[in-house]
Amino acid sequence: MRIDLAGKILLVTGSTQGTGARVAEVAAASGAAGITICGRNEAQGKALSAALTDTGCPTLFVAADLADPSAPEHVAATALAHFGRLDLLVNAAGATDRASILDGTVADWERLFALNARAPFFLMQAFVRHLLQRGAPGAIVNILSMNAHCGTPDLAIYAASKGALATLTKNAANAHLADRIRANGINMGWAATPAEHRMQSELLGKGADWQAHAAAGMPLKRMLTVDEVAQLALFLLSDLSGLLTGAIVDLEQAVVGAPSVARDC
Template structure:
C-alpha cells in the first residue's frame, strides 16, 4: 500500500547517482517529475544528487538495487509505487561497459552484460507495463548499435538487443505505454580514460565535437513530451552513426 500518492508525475531513473544518470535525474526534476533514483554501489553520490534536487525545489527518493540480481530488480517498480503511489516514466540508463571480443570474451562477462544491460531493463519494462500501466519508457542505447566492429562485443550486443526490445515493447505495450530510446555518442569518457580522449575521437565525426550530458537530457525530455512518437531511437551523437 502506498504511503501517499504524489500529485507530481514520477520518473524512475536507473544508474541515477552520477554522470549521465545524474543529469537525467536533475533535468527531470526541474521539469516537475518526482525522482526515484536507483543506484547500486554509488550510495554517497546518490544521496548528493538527491540533496541537489531538493535544493533546486524538487523531490527525490533513492533506491538501492543490484540490477544483476533478478529478484531485487523485480522488486524495484513495486517499491517505487509503494513510496510514491504512482510511476509515469522509466529511464533504463544503468549499464556496464567492459572490453571483450567474441573470441576472447568469457561467458561470465557475457552473462553480466546481458543481466544488467538487457535483462534488468526487460524486467523493469515488464513491471512498468503490469503495475504502472500507462506512461513512457526510455531506454538508453549507444550510437554504436548501428555498427558491427567493436572492442566491446558483449556490451554492444546487449545494446543492439535492447534496441530491438524497445521496438517490440513499443508495439506490445501500445497504446498505454510509449517506448523510445536515446543513443548517445561521445558524451563522457569511460572512467578509465583521461581528459582529451573524447576530443581526439570527436575530430572524426560530422559535428567535430563531443556532446554534453544536457544533450541527452534534452532528447529524453523531447521524447516524453512527444505523445505521438513510439518505437523511435534518437541518436544524440553529432552524426557519428551516419559514417
C-alpha cells in the same frame, strides 16, 4: 516551448552519475512531482537525492546493483511504495565492458546482458504491469548506443546487449500501443560520461587528456554531452512527443549508412 513534466512521477536507473543523473536533474527542473533514482554508489545517490529534494522535487534514492536478478523488482516496488504510482521510466543504467568476438568470456556475456538487457526488461515489466492496473498512460525511454547498429570490434557483447534492448523497446511499444504506453530509445553517441572517462583514461590507458584527442577527430570537434541526451529523453517522455512510440533515435555526429570511421560510443 518548455518541456513540462508537472505532476509526473519518474524512475531513472543508473542515476547516481552521468546520463541518468542529468536526466533526473532536468526532470526535476521540468516540474516532475517526484523522482526515484538508483545506483550502486550510495554516497553519490544520497547527495543527488538531497540536492533535488532541496529544489522542490521529492527524490528517493534506492541503493541497487542491477546485475542482481532481484534488483529490478526491488527498485520498482520501493519506488511504488514511496510515491504510490509511477508515470515515467528511464533505463539509463548500463555497463560498457570491452569484449570482442575473440576474447569475450561467459562472464562478460552474463554481466553485460544482465545490466544492459535483463534489468531494463524486468523494470519495464514491473512498470507496464503497474500502468495496466491503474489503467493509466505512461512513457518509457531506454538509453541505448550507436553500437547497437554493429559496434566496434572490442564492443561485440556490449553492442549485442544494446541491440537486444533496442528490439525489446520496439516490442514493448508495439505490445502496449493501445494501452497508451509509449516506449522509445536513444542510440547515444560517444560522450565523456564519468564511466567512459574512467574506461578511456585508466582502463584503456589513454590518459587524462583522451577527450581532447577524441574530440579533435570528430565532425563537430566536440563530443556529445549528457545534457543533450537528457533533453532528448525528457522530450520523448513528455506530451510534446505526442504519439511517438517504437522510435530509436540516433543521437550522434554521423548518419547510419553513410561512409564513416568507426568510433567508440
